[in-house]
Amino acid sequence: MDLLGFSPDQFRSFILIFIRMGVVLFLFPIFGGMMVPKSVKAGLALLITIILFPVVKPSPELFPGTVLGSVNLLLSELVLGLIIGLSVHLFFAAVQLGGQLVGFQMGFAIANVIDPETGTQGSILAQFGYWIALLLFLMLNGHHILLDVLANSFSVVKVGSLGLGDGIFERIVGASGEMFSMAIKVGAPAIAALLLTSAGFGIVAKLVPQVNILIVAFPLKIAIGLFFFGVSLQLLLYFMKHYIGEFEGMLTVMMRLMRV
DSSP: OOBTTBOHHHHHHHHHHHHHHHHHHHHSTTTSSSSSOHHHHHHHHHHHHHHHTTTOOOOGGGSOSSHHHHHHHHHHHHHHHHHHHHHHHHHHHHHHHHHHHHHHHHTOTTOEEEOTTTSSEEEHHHHHHHHHHHHHHHHTTHHHHHHHHHHHHHHHSOTTOBOOOHHHHHHHHHHHHHHHHHHHHHHHHHHHHHHHHHHHHHHHHHHOTTSOHHHHHHHHHHHHHHHHHHHHHHHHHHHHHHHHHHHHHHHHHHHHHTBO
């Protein structure tokens, strides 16, 4: 018996497409946080699935006749969505880490705020840098590229044809390593300036011990840190343009490594 006009094979195809879209959207920086209700996320994933369903037609031969085989098929789509979502999230995590390092150098280690995305405490500068990066991502049409990649993902990695070889794990580890190097690059001007400021105050403390370095250094380091962190955000536009330029190719390469 058909369900809402769907044959059993069409309904299975719809569910598999919905899982891949839903996992990516739930991990995407805009929709992955707690600010967006889960019903909105599910509704958007459902809408994209309805749009893609007429053009994505998995072969009925892919659907196994056993429960274990069906679970394996669902897990393959879940893993694929997780890998794509993680790849998108790494750049924003790098910006957050850079802001965290600068805030620690400025003395903001205990001045945390509630992150509305995750509901946990985070550095003020990390959250500020994250939202700037997110706005730049939207301004440069990164979300359009992501939707285009998701639509093409069904031709690169067909439904039920996920394969996890050594290449994909090496790629993920490499991307994770680039996250730390990117964090240093983003925060480098502020980190270097604060390091030189601390060294200068150390010299002053030795030469003029009468000066209360703690009282003088704290507000001055905050001012210097904020100024040079603003300079770092100017560099963030350059990094974001470079990231967006390679974004589609990076995800396509990763998906090719995941197909059987």
